[in-house]
Amino acid sequence: xxxxxxxxxxxxxxxxxxxxxxxxxxxxxxxxxxxxxxxxxxxxxxxxxxxxxxxxxxxxxxxxxxxxxxxxxxxxxxxxxxxxxxxxxxxxxxxxxxxxxxxxxxxxxxxxxxxxxxxxxxxxxxxxxxxxxxxxxxxxxxxxxxxxxxxxxxxxxxxxxxxxxxxxxxxxxxxxxxxxxxxxxxxxxxxxxxxxxxxxxxxxxxxxxxxxxxxxxx
Amino acid sequence: xxxxxxxxxxxxxxxxxxxxxxxxxxxxxxxxxxxxxxxxxxxxxxxxxxxxxxxxxxxxxxxxxxxxxxxxxxxxxxxxxxxxxxxxxxx
Numbered sequence: 001x002x003x004x005x006x007x008x009x010x011x012x013x014x015x016x017x018x019x020x021x022x023x024x025x026x027x028x029x030x031x032x033x034x035x036x037x038x039x040x041x042x043x044x045x046x047x048x049x050x051x052x053x054x055x056x057x058x059x060x061x062x063x064x065x066x067x068x069x070x071x072x073x074x075x076x077x078x079x080x081x082x083x084x085x086x087x088x089x090x091x092x093x094x095x096x097x098x099x100x101x102x103x104x105x106x107x108x109x110x111x112x113x114x115x116x117x118x119x120x121x122x123x124x125x126x127x128x129x130x131x132x133x134x135x136x137x138x139x140x141x142x143x144x145x146x147x148x149x150x151x152x153x154x155x156x157x158x159x160x161x162x163x164x165x166x167x168x169x170x171x172x173x174x175x176x177x178x179x180x181x182x183x184x185x186x187x188x189x190x191x192x193x194x195x196x197x198x199x200x201x202x203x204x205x206x207x208x209x210x211x212x213x214x215x216x217x218x
Numbered sequence: 219x220x221x222x223x224x225x226x227x228x229x230x231x232x233x234x235x236x237x238x239x240x241x242x243x244x245x246x247x248x249x250x251x252x253x254x255x256x257x258x259x260x261x262x263x264x265x266x267x268x269x270x271x272x273x274x275x276x277x278x279x280x281x282x283x284x285x286x287x288x289x290x291x292x293x294x295x296x297x298x299x300x301x302x303x304x305x306x307x308x309x
Contacts, residue, residue, distance in 0.1 A: 081226040081279065096279035097226065153231050167227070169234060170277040 019106075022135050022196040023049040033213035042184075045141040045207045047200070048215025050188070054109035055134055056102045057095070058116065060125035065100065068119040072112065073102065084166040084179055093166045093179060101130070101177070101190075134177075135193045139203075140186035143210055148178075148187070150206040156180070156187070172202045222285065223297055227278045238272030241284045265289060272300075 033046045058065055066077045075087040077100050084093040091103040104112060109129050116127045139148070148156055151171035158165045158180060166179035176199070177190035191199050204212070220232035240262050246254045263269075269289045274282050286296040 081228075096281055168278045168280075169230070173233075175277045 019052055021049050021052060022193045023137070023200055026197060026200055027214050030212065030214040033215050043141045043213040044143045044210040045147050045203075046139065046144075046213040046215045047203055048138045049196070050136040050138055052106045053131065053136060054102075054104040054106055054112070055129075055131045055190075056104070056109055056112055056116070057099065057128045057130050058102060058125070059099045059128075060120060060123065061098055064120070064123055064125065065098070068116065069100075069102065072115050072119065073104075075102075078164075082167045083164050085164070091179070093177065095168065095177075106131075133193060134190045135196050137189045137191060137196065137199065138181070138186065138215055139189060140182075140184050140215065141210075141213075143207070144185065144187065147203065147206045147210070151202065152178075154178075156185075158185075171199060174199050174202070220292060220294070222273060222294065224275045224278060224281070225283050225297055225299060226281060227275060230275070230278060234275060234277045236274040236276040238274050238282065241270040241272045268295060 027047070027049060030047075033043050033048075058069065060068075066079075069075065069077050069092070073087070073090050073092075075090050075092050076085050077092050078085045078094045081094055081097075084091055086092075089105050093101045093103070095101055102112070109131055113127050113129055120127065141147075145157060148171070152169045154167055154169045156167075156178065162180040162185060163182065166177060168175070168177050170176060171189070171191075174191060174195050179188045179190075180186070181188050189199070221229045222232055222235055223229050224235075243258065246258050250258075266289060269287050271285055271287060272282055273285050274280070282300055284298050284300060284302075285294055286298075287294050
């Protein structure tokens with residue numbers, strides 16, 4: 001059974017009005033990572049679901065895509081496999097040769113897609129809105145790597161440039177995209193929205209015996 | 219557990235991949251005989267030794283590539299991209 005930290009009685013995560021996310025109900029029963037009653041040190045394992053983000057997949061020849069996306073979003077597409085580039089609140093992740101995922105704040109995808117489709121007109125390219133397919137789960141904590149290692153054999157203990165790393169793999173057979181977000185390390189895990197609750201159940205099992213908290217993620 | 223070297227993602231466990239059968243199988247033309255279709259659909263070389271086979275990195279980059287695997291030892295001897303010469307490759 002997962003050891004839960006002392007609860008202060010408040011909901012673990014405040015959902016934005018009208019912004020439903022797949023994990024908001026299950027996470028609302030967990031104690032928060034901050035606030036009265038929480039541990040002073042970093043939690044052993046903390047999970048939070050990010051508010052909805054815009055996600056667009058671009059498939060195009062590398063030369064054509066790089067210039068067009070750089071012009072629209074002022075961000076360079078990562079050229080090396082399993083790497084990501086970040087500029088402010090926009091992220092570009094390498095998914096495969098000639099395929100990238102662009103992540104933006106919610107509400108910007110329609111304008112972005114329209115601009116990219118105009119720019120790609122006449123070329124062999126594809127722009128797809130996948131915002132509703134994926135939800136993003138943030139994980140961190142002193143024991144985040146041992147927990148994740150129970151689900152994948154991919155080396156996630158990346159060196160100093162880990163913030164520019166991402167990878168597609170599976171956590172207990174659930175296809176995910178994992179991107180390191182800070183040096184703690186912390187990670188953003190992109191998971192199919194319909195499998196998010198299954199992934200949470202797997203986290204509960206893998207973190208059994210640890211103090212599990214919920215992040216107040218933006 | 220095989221460790222398969224994806225040309226883009228590097229070595230990953232075989233659980234990330236899907237097996238795609240023998241490589242370099244040419245689809246016969248539409249007007250082929252029943253015998254030719256039968257050979258294409260059901261007959262394979264069944265090599266005891268170096269086997270050229272296709273693998274799909276299903277939960278990774280989702281690309282296909284060709285692996286040269288020794289069926290007696292499961293050692294992977296080389297890989298190459300689809301369309302490259304069958305005699306080229308690097309483990």
